Each structure stands twice: as C-alpha cells, then as structure tokens.
Amino acid sequence: MSQAKPGISLSCPVPLPAGDRILLGHGSGGKLSAELLQDLFLPALRNPILERLEDQAIVSVGGIRLAYTTDSFVVEPLFFPGGDIGSLAVNGTVNDLAVGGAEPLWLSAAFILEEGLERETLRRVVQSMRAAADCAGVTIVTGDTKVVQRGSADQLFINTSGIGLVREGVQLSAQLACPGDAILISGTLGDHGMAILAQREGLEFESALTSDSAPLHTLVGDLLDATREVRCLRDPTRGGLSSALNEIAARSAVGMELDERSVPVRPEVRGACEMLGLDPLYVANEGKLVAIVSPAAAETALAALRGHPLGREARVIGRVTEEHRGLVVMRTSLGTSRIVDMLAGDQLPRIC
C-alpha cells in the first residue's frame, strides 16, 4: 500500500489457490455445499426434477405424485441425549418427505460398517430405527450392508431413502415465498446441534441439552389441514435456520426480516452458545419446522402448529419483504438491524 510509512511494516496474507480437494466445510450445508452442487453435481447430473433443488424430488407416476428423497447420517457420537444415529436416520428422511407435503410411506436403509464395530452397538441402532419407523408410521422395506476396513469409516454410517405420497393439491417450493408472507417456526432453535456438541466435546452444563430429533409429518399434516396458504416448508437441519431462510430468500428473490426478540431459543442452549461463541441461528435442528405462510393465513397456521405437541412453542418470527432481496435481515433487540448471512463452511463439523 502506498500509505505505508517507515517503521511500521505491512504484512498481508496472499490468497490461497482455488481448492482442489474436498474440505469438511463442503458438507456443512452452507455456501461451500452450494458451490459444490452448482459447480460439480448439477453440470454432470442436470435434469428438470433435480434442478428444482428442493429437499425432495416430486415425481408423477400414472397421475399420482410421489415424493422421493435420500439422506446420509454420519453423526458422532452415535448415541446422544434425545436420540441416536438410528432414530435420526429415520426422522431425517421422514422430515424431508414431510416438508414436501407428502405422507411418508416406505424407507430404505443402507449401512456402511467399520470392521470391528461391536455387534451390540449395531443391534441398538437398528432397534432404534424400528422404534422410530413405527412411531412415524413408515416401513423400512429394503436395505443393504457393506463393511469397510478399520479406519475407512467411523464406526457406522447410515443412508436412508424414502418415498411418500404427496397430498392432493399441495404445492410447496422455496420459489413461492411472496412479500408480506409470515415466517413461522415450530419451536426452539439449536437444541440438536448443541446436544451433540456438548456430548462430543464432553462439555458439562448445569442442565442437560437434549436433541429435538422427531418426525414432523403429523405436524405438517395438521398445518396443511388447517390452511393451504402455505408457500414453503423446511426442516432447518445443517446450517440451521439461517441456511434455510437464506436459501428461500435467494430462490424466491425476496428479502426477509426477522425479529430477534421473537426467535425462540432455550436458555440452556443460549448459554452454551454464548460460552462457545456460536449463534443459535446457525446450529442444526432435527425436529423443527419453518413455514412460509400467506399473511391472511398466519394466525390459522400458528394455531394449527400450537395445537400439535411438537409445535407448542411455535411463533411468528418475521416476514417476507420486498426490500433487500436475497438477504435475511435481523431486527435486533436494540432496534438496529444486521444481516443474517449464510455460513461459508462449518460452524460445527459433522453434527448430522
């Protein structure tokens, strides 16, 4: 810089060459994941259904609309307060179907096991999957098992796929948000991510943090029974609420304004986040629903969510705006505003 004066040496870092390897951040659900999708997967696999980039594909067979989705689970630790990798693998796929407006029907389950895994661990996980499937009213109808050498996987990875029947007349998409729409959340943010982190890092807090892992399809059912003025649903997992809302804002070319005081976060989750310097808006959830709803139906939608056990703490947290398109803005408790950006990479590696 020309402003450099003698006596003060200026040292600035150089840019790194473009990455030629996959980083953990590419799996974070943030900007790096989006970049990988746009630059690598889409060019190779492009087709009109995939290009919609929803949490599930909606395909038609003989006039019947089916939702189809897949998800892999690499959580560590395998067992955590409020759930385990088995129930998570069932609920995660059930939820991806549910937010497409579908009634989940059938699941597949594929296991990648590390050589040396204790048989009892696998048994516990599979029993938990059965219990979660029964609870969600889905059947695991096909599966696969592979074993890799010790060190090639971390104990146990699970992939589940699911098929569901889309409710008649329901059309949900991240492209449908309109200025004026209300933004609803079904409950508190960050419970799953912080429960995993506390367990994994051996962090001890006064009150136990518990994952919110739960199947959301009956909650979605109650909502859609109450009103069809729902534009879009998401379950904000990796990347948290911020990733889900930023994606909708970008795809619908609208702005969003959130009210900091109305965003529900449990005190123990907030405390843990404060201690670790994390923002609950970026922490993963496994049993929460974000709904973008027309302004006229906001009250009805809120009442429907609150009438369900998983939606007791539902709130309207903001609205869709015409201004600052593509950006999510938080009105702070002090009345000032700030941008809620999508995370570049990982806030917490490998939480779901």
Place this chain on the structure above:
Amino acid sequence: MKYLDEYRDASIARALAEEIRKRCTRIWVLMEICGGQTHTLIRYGLDELFGPNVQLVHGPGCPVCVTPLETIDRAIALARRPEVILVSYGDMLRVPGSHSDLLRVKSEGGDVRLAYSPLAALDLARAMPARRVVFLGIGFETTAPAHALAVLQAAREGLANFSLLSSHVLVPPAIRLLLASPQNRVQGFIAPGHVCTVMGYAQYAALAREFRVPIVVGGFEPVDLLEAILMLVKQLEEGRAEAENQYTRSVSYAGNRAAQEAVERVFEPCDQKWRGLGLIPQSGLRLRAEFAAFDALRIFPLAEVRPEESPECISALVLQGLRKPTDCPAFAVRCTPENPLGAPMVSSEGACAAYYQYRRLVSVKEAP
C-alpha cells in the same frame, strides 16, 4: 438470561446512547482494542444509536488476525509430519498461511484437531503416547494462563509427547505503538475487558498518564460498550485523561494474581511480530528455557519459513485503525469469508468478517 439480558436491555442502551449524543460537542475518535468488542458493535449496529459524533476505529485485538504468518506456516509444516497431532482453536484452522491452511492440510491427511482448551491436548497426549501432540496456542494475555497451566501440568506429569507452539501478544505495547505513531488519530481507548480480568489495569493507568489519553476498561455487551463510550466522552469533554473501569463485575485493578503468576512462571517477554503491524519490542511471550522440552519451536527441526504476503489486502491499515474494512477494494469482492485474503476476514472477531457479516446491508441500501 440472567447476567446477560440486563446488558442487552434496549431502554438502558437507548438512554446511554442519548446521553452520548447530548455530551458530544464535537467529533471524538475512539478505538476499541478487542475483536470481541468490534463484533458486538457491528452485530448490534451500536453506531446507529450513538450517532456521528463518536467515530470508532477498530483495533488490533483479534488474536487470530495478528498471529504472524510464520507461526501459521510453522503450524502447517508440523501438521504435515506423520507423528504429529496438531491441536488448536477452531478459528485458527481456516487462517491462510503462505500457501495453505490447516483445514486443507487436514484434507490432505494431516492430523489436525479442534479444541476449546489446551487441556484437551493434554488428554490426547496421555491417550496416545506414540504420537506427538502439538498445541498451537495463540492469543493475548487472556489465553496465556491456560497455556501456562497446560505446560506446568505436562511438566508435572512428565508428558514428553506434548508441546506448545506458542505465539502470544500483549496489548499495552501495541497501544504504545499506536499512540507513538505520527499517524495516530485515536483520542481515547476502550481497553479489553477479558485481558484486564487477567492482568488488571495498572499498565493502562500508566499509559493514560504518559500519553495524556483516556482509557476505559470495557465489557462486551451492548450496554457495556455504550457505557464505556460515554465514560470516554465525558473524560474528553471535561479534559480529563484517566484510566477508568466500566467492567467492574469482572475486572479489578490488580487483576487475577494466580493467573499472572502462572504466566510469569512459564513465559518471559520477548520481541514479537504482529501480522499487519510488524515487530513490536517486548510485545510477546515465549516459553522460558526451563520449559524448552515443551517448546515446539525448539524440539522440532523447523526449516526457515519465508512467508509470502499479498499486495492487495489492507489488513495492516485496518488493524491500525487507519482504514475501515469497506475502504478495501477487495472487500466483499475478491475477499470473502469463503476465500479470505487476510486474517481479519477469517475470524468472527476480525473487523473485516464482522463488517462482511453484518454490514453488507448498508451497501445494499446505498446501491442505486
């Protein structure tokens, strides 16, 4: 939440901001030293509240940002050794070195792990005696006591496979450098509350006397910062130049003696290079010779590193408070959190990252 919400209270914050507006008869240029304070200022948009008569410039108090490139390059070289497990704080893993960063080294097979405390590295060293565990310990006076305790504990247990790659910086010499610079335009300082919790603020009282500059030890919540700014404005308007303490719930004049003793036992002052600021005499800490067995710089044969720096990044000027991040032509264009050109864009405490995260709205609003 108790002990937090009262310091984010909107009516108290507005009343303080109003008082600041009333007291200012002219423009005052203040600097907050600590990156955590920068983060709060920007996150809560506090400048919207207290108005244009207080100009805040952001200081060199992001530990990640001022860690010299050589240290990052050395950490990367160590992480590439097959017997080494390199452990550090999350933010450090993404800081660009000359040619790579620690996350990339990890993706290439290096054993790099994230920890919240150096004691986690001790656990690792105990559990894996065949490996050599290196903790990359950086930071201000705040992190030094924990690093000192880890070394003392390792010495007590004879943990021969643990070592510390240390790069510590001290705040008062940096303030001295800024005040002595002919380009200085800062008229008052908010001293870093966490550093002063450990060190007390006697050193800041000495600086206030020597340079006739008001210094207020400040906390990290919106009400803390607004109150600290008000205290500085009052001093400036009344022609006083004293060291005062706003953060009384955490900071005492003498500080934490036990922590200071641990640091003195393990470390000694040394000349220290700051990324962006250059070499500042007696502004760092290095391990005493007695603890050489735990000093990664001494026990590993480290080739001379020749750090390569970028011509475009103006982080040096940002760290000295001479430019705002938005003055940089690369800001948000070629330099983003996904592809940082400089360390202040990496850490959430970095001024550039704070601006990027929270202030793009301003440029959006201003766009035609």
